[in-house]
Amino acid sequence: MSSVASGTPGPTPQGAPAPGPGAAPRLELRGMTVDFGATRALADVSGSIGAGEIVGLLGHNGAGKSTLFNVLAGVVRATGGSFLLDGDEVPSGITPRQVAELGIAILHQEPALASNLSVVENLWLAQPAQRGSDRRALAERALQRVGADLDLDLPVASLSLGQRQLVGLARGLLGRDMRILLLDEPTAALGKHETDALHRLIRRFSADGVTVIYVSHRLPDILSVCERIMILSAGRLVADEPARAFTPQRLARTLAPEMVAAERTEGVAGEVALEVEYGAERLAFRRGEVVGLFGMAAGEQFRLIERLFGMHGRARYTLLGSEREVTGPLQAMRNGVHLVPADREREGLVSGLSAAENVFLPWYGSGRRGWWIDGRSGSASYDTARSALRIVGPAPTEPIDEFSGGNRQKHLLARWMFAERPEVLFLAQPTQGVDVGAKADIARAVRALARSGTAVIVASAESDEIAGLCDRAYVLVGDRATEIARTDAFDEHLLDTLLRLADDATSLHTEGIPS
Numbered sequence: 001m002s003s004v005a006s007g008t009p010g011p012t013p014q015g016a017p018a019p020g021p022g023a024a025p026r027l028e029l030r031g032m033t034v035d036f037g038a039t040r041a042l043a044d045v046s047g048s049i050g051a052g053e054i055v056g057l058l059g060h061n062g063a064g065k066s067t068l069f070n071v072l073a074g075v076v077r078a079t080g081g082s083f084l085l086d087g088d089e090v091p092s093g094i095t096p097r098q099v100a101e102l103g104i105a106i107l108h109q110e111p112a113l114a115s116n117l118s119v120v121e122n123l124w125l126a127q128p129a130q131r132g133s134d135r136r137a138l139a140e141r142a143l144q145r146v147g148a149d150l151d152l153d154l155p156v157a158s159l160s161l162g163q164r165q166l167v168g169l170a171r172g173l174l175g176r177d178m179r180i181l182l183l184d185e186p187t188a189a190l191g192k193h194e195t196d197a198l199h200r201l202i203r204r205f206s207a208d209g210v211t212v213i214y215v216s217h218r219l220p221d222i223l224s225v226c227e228r229i230m231i232l233s234a235g236r237l238v239a240d241e242p243a244r245a246f247t248p249q250r251l252a253r254t255l256a257p258e259m260v261a262a263e264r265t266e267g268v269a270g271e272v273a274l275e276v277e278y279g280a281e282r283l284a285f286r287r288g289e290v291v292g293l294f295g296m297a298a299g300e301q302f303r304l305i306e307r308l309f310g311m312h313g314r315a316r317y318t319l320l321g322s323e324r325e326v327t328g329p330l331q332a333m334r335n336g337v338h339l340v341p342a343d344r345e346r347e348g349l350v351s352g353l354s355a356a357e358n359v360f361l362p363w364y365g366s367g368r369r370g371w372w373i374d375g376r377s378g379s380a381s382y383d384t385a386r387s388a389l390r391i392v393g394p395a396p397t398e399p400i401d402e403f404s405g406g407n408r409q410k411h412l413l414a415r416w417m418f419a420e421r422p423e424v425l426f427l428a429q430p431t432q433g434v435d436v437g438a439k440a441d442i443a444r445a446v447r448a449l450a451r452s453g454t455a456v457i458v459a460s461a462e463s464d465e466i467a468g469l470c471d472r473a474y475v476l477v478g479d480r481a482t483e484i485a486r487t488d489a490f491d492e493h494l495l496d497t498l499l500r501l502a503d504d505a506t507s508l509h510t511e512g513i514p515s
């Protein structure tokens with residue numbers, strides 16, 4: 001078997017050639033095994049994927065999906081086994097740059113771009129030097145292939161997340177053939193429009209012969225574009241079936257068989273914990289309730305909770321009957337108001353510190369708890385949080401980096417839910433980017449916290465997330481808020497109201513503008 005590390009395929013921007021009859025699979029995994037110390041992250045995974053196939057790769061948090069991507073991307077070296085690309089074995093010490101030259105591209109949720117540099121500068125960042133005119137022409141061609149009509153000289157900081165992802169993708173296409181595209185939760189922070197555009201692009205790549213492996217916890221996304229589904233569980237490949245064999249329900253059950261739909265006990269609303277003016281409305285949140293704030297992607301609901309947490313200067317509200325003015329997050333925390341941000345990978349977790357330290361970090365200097373926090377009481381609350389959220393992974397004293405993505409996210413929830421019991425807890429998209437089992441774990445923990453007397457407020461742009469967690473909701477568009485009660489058609493009712501309010505807002509803005 002020949003090695004392909006030195007034999008980089010020639011640049012053919014039209015995509016990989018169609019395989020001939022009897023051709024080797026595009027990707028073949030042979031007994032792939034990865035150990036991190038005592039943790040076996042991948043256990044003897046074998047399988048093959050053809051050119052142009054779109055495969056959904058699913059599994060619980062910690063199942064091994066990122067580890068598999070990291071091996072294919074040259075970031076992690078397998079402990080055992082190997083993989084072959086179009087029949088050629090890829091040497092185990094291959095570097096990320098060599099992997100890119102072989103035509104394996106990876107798209108992360110937030111591509112690593114230099115935001116102060118232009119589109120073209122980012123495309124050529126860390127690539128071998130080329131003459132000026134070629135660089136622009138190749139950059140333009142790569143952007144065309146991903147359907148991004150962008151000015152090459154725009155600073156990347158001015159682009160939307162969807163556009164930044166396309167730049168990240170185009171970078172993998174500069175003058176070379178893409179053979180495999182790995183998608184790592186690409187739509188977790190995208191709106192519907194950008195998600196649909198990305199899915200169209202994936203189908204086009206597939207028609208050109210590019211093999212796509214798609215990791216997402218959004219099961220409807222997976223079922224709408226993938227032809228085949230592979231499921232990892234505790235590092236083993238446990239299912240490999242055509243996507244048409246699954247309905248969303250069957251897929252959810254296969255992924256988390258132990259999970260009966262998270263039982264959503266009714267909240268028992270107590271005294272009003274928080275009252276706030278919103279436009280002409282007064283929104284009230286009671287102890288024991290879980291209330292949704294629903295709106296557009298990156299909409300008002302997120303700005304409102306950030307404002308109330310003191311992140312945008314002064315904010316006023318009534319907390320447990322008394323008027324308060326907060327000027328910053330530390331003061332909000334002292335009042336017992338906590339916030340879990342949506343971007344849990346980037347905001348707040350400190351690489352290199354232990355899992356337990358990450359949970360207690362903001363409390364060290366808060367004045368509510370002091371230096372003694374990591375003594376006996378600290379570890380007791382860590383244990384409570386770990387079991388309430390069903391966190392799995394290494395010991396609490398190990399670095400947070402050694403936990404899987406979903407279990408890292410749970411640590412950030414633990415910080416704001418359990419290190420101190422909040423009076424008011426704001427959660428931004430708390431179940432985004434975690435698997436169905438973890439969604440149920442989070443829902444259970446949120447309900448338990450509400451039962452203990454906290455007013456929980458969930459801001460989201462996903463109606464099913466609100467419907468899965470909340471007792472009632474407010475739909476926010478512009479400065480208008482409409483309250484929606486929980487009914488059997490809660491989910492649809494939320495969406496209909498959002499569309500109606502958004503339509504009203506658009507017609508208000510366009511009134512008087514000549515067509």
Ligand SMILES: Nc1ncnc2c1ncn2[C@@H]1O[C@H](COP(=O)(O)OP(=O)(O)OP(=O)(O)O)[C@@H](O)[C@H]1O
Nearest residue numbers: 036041061062063064065066067402403404405406
């Ligand atoms: N650098 C590391 N050091 C030690 N253990 C690790 C490391 N990276 C991952 N692991 C462990 O390997 C296992 C698989 O993790 P991996 O990140 O591949 O899961 P995943 O399926 O991508 O999960 P998620 O959906 O939560 O991102 C987990 O038990 C995790 O704790």
